[in-house]
Amino acid sequence: MTRKIMIVDLDRCIGCHSCAVACKQENGISLGVFYNKVRTVGPFGNYPDLELYYLPVICQHCNKPECVNVCPTAASYKRQDGIVLVDHNKCIGCQYCIMACPYGVRTYDKAKGVIEKCTLCAHRVEVNEVPACVSICPGKARIFGDLDDPNSEVSKAVREAGSFLHRFADVGNEPGVGYILKSRKWRS
Amino acid sequence: MEIQWTLLIFSLFVSLGMGSFAIVAITELRGIMPGIRLPGAITSLAALGIGSAASYFHLGHPEKIFHILGNIRSGIAQELIVTSIASAVIFVYTVLLWKDSAPDVRRKLALVGLILSPVVPFATGRIYVLAARPAWDTWLLPLMYVASAAVLGAFTMYLWIMLREPDQKTLATVNKAALLGQVAFTVTIAAYLIYVAMAPHPHSSRSVARLLTGDLALLFWGAVVLIGQLGPLFLTWRNMQGPPTSLQAGVPVSPASGGISGAVAATAENRLILAIMGLLCALVGSTAIRMIVYLIGSSVQSYIY
Numbered sequence: 001m002t003r004k005i006m007i008v009d010l011d012r013c014i015g016c017h018s019c020a021v022a023c024k025q026e027n028g029i030s031l032g033v034f035y036n037k038v039r040t041v042g043p044f045g046n047y048p049d050l051e052l053y054y055l056p057v058i059c060q061h062c063n064k065p066e067c068v069n070v071c072p073t074a075a076s077y078k079r080q081d082g083i084v085l086v087d088h089n090k091c092i093g094c095q096y097c098i099m100a101c102p103y104g105v106r107t108y109d110k111a112k113g114v115i116e117k118c119t120l121c122a123h124r125v126e127v128n129e130v131p132a133c134v135s136i137c138p139g140k141a142r143i144f145g146d147l148d149d150p151n152s153e154v155s156k157a158v159r160e161a162g163s164f165l166h167r168f169a170d171v172g173n174e175p176g177v178g179y180i181l182k183s184r185k186w187r188s
Numbered sequence: 189m190e191i192q193w194t195l196l197i198f199s200l201f202v203s204l205g206m207g208s209f210a211i212v213a214i215t216e217l218r219g220i221m222p223g224i225r226l227p228g229a230i231t232s233l234a235a236l237g238i239g240s241a242a243s244y245f246h247l248g249h250p251e252k253i254f255h256i257l258g259n260i261r262s263g264i265a266q267e268l269i270v271t272s273i274a275s276a277v278i279f280v281y282t283v284l285l286w287k288d289s290a291p292d293v294r295r296k297l298a299l300v301g302l303i304l305s306p307v308v309p310f311a312t313g314r315i316y317v318l319a320a321r322p323a324w325d326t327w328l329l330p331l332m333y334v335a336s337a338a339v340l341g342a343f344t345m346y347l348w349i350m351l352r353e354p355d356q357k358t359l360a361t362v363n364k365a366a367l368l369g370q371v372a373f374t375v376t377i378a379a380y381l382i383y384v385a386m387a388p389h390p391h392s393s394r395s396v397a398r399l400l401t402g403d404l405a406l407l408f409w410g411a412v413v414l415i416g417q418l419g420p421l422f423l424t425w426r427n428m429q430g431p432p433t434s435l436q437a438g439v440p441v442s443p444a445s446g447g448i449s450g451a452v453a454a455t456a457e458n459r460l461i462l463a464i465m466g467l468l469c470a471l472v473g474s475t476a477i478r479m480i481v482y483l484i485g486s487s488v489q490s491y492i493y
Contacts, residue, residue, distance in 0.1 A: 039491060057491040066320060072262035073255035090255050093248020096264050099189070102320035104490030113248025169389065169488045171319035188489070 003082040003147045004125060006134070007157045008056050010181040012141035015040065015054035019133035019142065026121060026132035033107050035059070035118040036133055041187055051184045056133070056142070059084060059105045059118035063174035067097035067106065076115070082176065083122050088114045102171050189321070191482045194246035198239040199312040200474055202271060203333060205235030207341020209278055210305035211362065216298035223353045228345055229282040236275045263315035270311045274304040309337035316481065322387040323394040323484045332376040336474040338369030339420065343467040350463040359427070366466065367424040374417045377477060384484065393486040404483060407476055416473015423466045427459070
């Protein structure tokens with residue numbers, strides 16, 4: 001089996017937003033639509049003991065994606081390699097998947113009348129390239145690979161992170177993207 | 189989440205249509221009130237048509253609608269299937285009623301329609317039962333939509349009876365149905381709000397405090413409670429006060445003989461106004477609670493949008 005996932009090392013993220021820009025360029029995303037955003041979490045604490053971190057957010061490519069379960073046309077689907085995609089030929093723009101997504105990472109493109117979301121640059125993955133956000137990241141904060149391959153960089157990162165590997169709230173969907181944060185307290 | 193007006197109109201009118209047809213079906217099966225069946229069935233069809241048109245405009249690509257059977261486990265697919273079956277049943281029933289033919293078939297269609305009457309509004313509410321949105325993740329939500337359908341249907345048919353067959357017995361029967369439906373609606377709303385107060389992943393965006401004292405207080409206390417619950421309860425109670433002898437005689441009863449009840453509900457004209465007010469109150473209450481459902485329907489964690 002293959003399970004492509006992304007791990008983001010928040011200790012290495014400098015909040016430059018270049019991943020968001022690269023994503024828009026690579027995927028030709030409409031104005032006002034994002035597959036990827038960098039959120040600022042914090043600051044927390046009292047001066048001078050303040051802390052914050054940057055949180056790059058994309059579709060979590062869940063193990064049990066509710067967006068796929070609720071899609072009436074089966075336009076939302078999960079590939080064998082774990083990437084969750086939307087087939088725009090089938091999408092009727094009912095936006096039910098937006099309601100079902102716990103993370104607000106899907107958007108309705110009014111101009112196209114369909115749902116847009118992060119594809120993990122599936123077109124690049126198919127030719128053995130990494131997603132655009134991974135290749136552009138100056139801090140090498142993003143790690144992409146096959147979680148089922150114990151020798152992959154992403155598997156090693158997950159093992160080494162141990163309890164410092166964090167995920168978004170799980171309401172039964174089992175989010176796939178992991179966040180490594182050791183230097184500050186996880187608050188997301 | 190923002191109010192999805194097209195979906196709100198869809199669920200509101202589908203509820204009104206199915207609630208109305210439930211009473212039409214009962215009159216057909218029991219052989220009573222023949223005069224209200226045709227206007228009731230046409231109202232039901234029109235309401236389903238308005239609701240379906242609204243849902244059509246919600247879609248980005250309605251021309252691909254037949255793809256919707258690609259995943260029949262989806263709540264939207266199930267909603268479409270039951271709404272389509274109900275619409276077809278009511279359409280055939282209405283045509284047969286119009287032609288005054290095939291009474292046996294009509295009775296069977298009425299029975300099927302009666303069974304579907306709670307199923308369709310339940311299906312429209314069931315699509316919101318999603319783990320991603322804690323304030324929606326309860327089966328009390330679709331039950332509330334069923335109760336809403338009962339109220340809307342009862343008040344719609346009460347108005348038709350006032351216009352077509354305003355005799356005391358039929359009015360009293362439908363008034364009781366409206367009262368029962370209204371009580372059920374009030375109870376399910378209260379139960380739903382108790383759930384919301386105890387729902388997992390608490391957040392200010394979906395707190396009951398937002399309804400009771402926050403930015404949604406006017407909508408909740410004014411539209412849901414005062415107009416949507418107390419209004420219809422008061423009107424149904426008033427309609428139960430004293431025999432409406434004036435309906436046959438057309439002679440106003442002295443207000444002094446019946447106190448407030450006599451003053452308000454003595455004449456047929458006043459009772460018609462009360463019937464219209466009842467339906468308007470039911471529409472306002474059902475609309476307002478749906479608006480609140482959307483407005484407190486925030487997701488567990490919303491990051492990009």
